[in-house]
Amino acid sequence: MRVSTTAGPSRCLQEAERIHIADRLREKASMRTIAAELGRSPSTISREIRRNGVLYAGSKVWAYRPHAAQARADARKPRPKPGKIGQNPALANFVQEHLERRWSPEQICRILRIRFPDRPEMHVAHETIYQALYLQGRGELRRDLARALRTGRTMRRPHRQSTRRQPRMSKDMVMxxxxxxxxxxxxxxxxxxxxxxxxxxxxxxxxxxxxxxxxxxxxxxxxxxxxxxxxxxxxxxxxxxxxxxxxxxxxxxxxxxxxxxxxxxxxxxxxxxxxxxxxxxxxxxxxxxxxxxxxxxxxxxxxxxxxxxxxxxxxxxxxxxxxxxxxxxxxxxxxxxxxxxxx
CATH class of the missing domain: 3.30.420.10 (Ribonuclease H-like superfamily/Ribonuclease H)
Known part of the structure; x- marks a missing residue:
């Protein structure tokens, strides 16, 4: 039987659901069974136990305490979180310098891995650079550096289908x-x-x-x-x-x-x-x-x-x-x- 919560449906697990998980784990219920009762995916339950549970030393048994799990989840919620570029001045300076030279974020990420192969703190994905440029409130990279990107845009736009054009020549063309x-x-x-x-x-x-x-x-x-x-x-x-x-x-x-x-x-x-x-x-x-x-x-x-x-x-x-x-x-x-x- 599916369990309902008084707070209503939510993308994130709620405290009442975490209590239900803890009760059913003590009763040796499977994760699929718990997931069905909560109307969640089994992977959601498995991930919740791994992230917010405690693994007993020397064993493969997880201890899951719902109120402690809720506290850990609440501690991770505040936004915006500091990004990798904002926490590393050397990385930020490198990225800014190469953006000013009109390198693309993907080119910068590749060169970082080549120049600093043994320094993972200097490795980022190109999406990290885009977020540092586009997301409001982070301040990890100067906003005006977005002008150095090939599009010159300060916000992202979706791709659009090209407008079809009619042929302009019909003579002697080799297709x-x-x-x-x-x-x-x-x-x-x-x-x-x-x-x-x-x-x-x-x-x-x-x-x-x-x-x-x-x-x-x-x-x-x-x-x-x-x-x-x-x-x-x-x-x-x-x-x-x-x-x-x-x-x-x-x-x-x-x-x-x-x-x-x-x-x-x-x-x-x-x-x-x-x-x-x-x-x-x-x-x-x-x-x-x-x-x-x-x-x-x-x-x-x-x-x-x-x-x-x-x-x-x-x-x-x-x-x-x-x-x-x-x-x-x-x-x-x-x-x-x-x-x-x-x-």
């Missing part, structure tokens, strides 16, 4: 479904994904290119605009600086700026493949990189003000960051290895 298998497996360098990031009022843009095998980034300067001829010429200038083994293919979305893709292919000997409408995941590396670049080129700003030298400096900084997907090598290191192997 991604016809792309060679060697592009998909990322084994051979020289296959790129590309896109534009757009500035204030759609009046300025920067081209972004990401090499699929190494995640190496190249930025395309578009000082005069993003009309098809301007994008074609800027892409040709950028790609022409690459060694021949890095000029194999380019995957782009169906933006009208690539209307002259055939002329680009003729000039560079690079095939161009187009994604399906509304399918940004088909250029996942490029989409991820565009998110990183928004730390440097925020939405709603005029991108005309950034010169070629500034774009090169941003690309160099991104190419010098360790990446989880590269086993914590930097894109520059991975690309150098791939080129050395190919030669």
């Amino acid at each position: 991604i479904s016809e792309r060679p298998a060697e592009v998909a497996d990322r084994a051979i360098p020289g296959h790129w994904e590309g896109d534009l990031i757009i500035g204030k009022g759609h009046g300025s843009a920067i081209g972004t290119l990401v090499e699929r095998s190494s995640r190496f980034v190249a930025l395309v300067h578009l000082p005069d605009g993003r009309r098809p001829a301007q994008v074609r010429d800027a892409l040709i200038r950028t790609v022409s600086t690459l060694p021949a083994q890095l000029r194999r293919s380019l995957t782009w979305d169906q933006g009208s700026e690539m209307h002259l893709h055939k002329e680009f292919s003729t000039a560079t000997d690079m095939a161009v493949y187009f994604c399906d409408p509304g399918s940004p995941w088909q250029r996942g590396s490029n989409e991820n990189t565009n998110g990183l670049l928004r730390q440097y080129f925020p939405k709603g700003t005029d991108l005309h003000r950034h010169n070629r030298e500034e774009l090169d400096a941003v690309a160099a900084e991104l190419n010098g960051r360790p990446r989880k997907t590269l086993d914590w090598e930097t894109p520059a290191e991975r690309l150098a290895k791939l080129l050395a192997t190919a030669s």
Whole structure:
């Protein structure tokens, strides 16, 4: 028979339930039986006994005293609890320093484990850093450091589905479904994904290119605009600086700026493949990189003000960051290895 409590249902066990647990344990009832009587999960009862009971010395028998258990549970309730970062000034300083350098929380956590392998007090999960930034009242990390994250947000937002777009070109497109298998497996360098990031009022843009095998980034300067001829010429200038083994293919979305893709292919000997409408995941590396670049080129700003030298400096900084997907090598290191192997 299920036992009811006068206080009503609660997510946490109440004192009356703890008294019932103690009484039934003395009667040798099983945890499943006690759980059924209380309308709780058996794991809840088992965890309650482990956390708030006392194990007799030299035995596997638990002594469970309900009033002492209630006192222990009450002592754990106060919030907010001090976090790991707030209790360790050295850890907090390390995290703040690398956030200011625009490292992601996951990159910081990985490097902490590499640099301090024998100091568990310096190890945190990336979620701990996010909570230290986002949760009100903790004060473990400066609130303004959230601006250094790739999103620049001071609070979290759920992912949303992308709005589907209609095809903008219907002539001479080679779709991604016809792309060679060697592009998909990322084994051979020289296959790129590309896109534009757009500035204030759609009046300025920067081209972004990401090499699929190494995640190496190249930025395309578009000082005069993003009309098809301007994008074609800027892409040709950028790609022409690459060694021949890095000029194999380019995957782009169906933006009208690539209307002259055939002329680009003729000039560079690079095939161009187009994604399906509304399918940004088909250029996942490029989409991820565009998110990183928004730390440097925020939405709603005029991108005309950034010169070629500034774009090169941003690309160099991104190419010098360790990446989880590269086993914590930097894109520059991975690309150098791939080129050395190919030669």
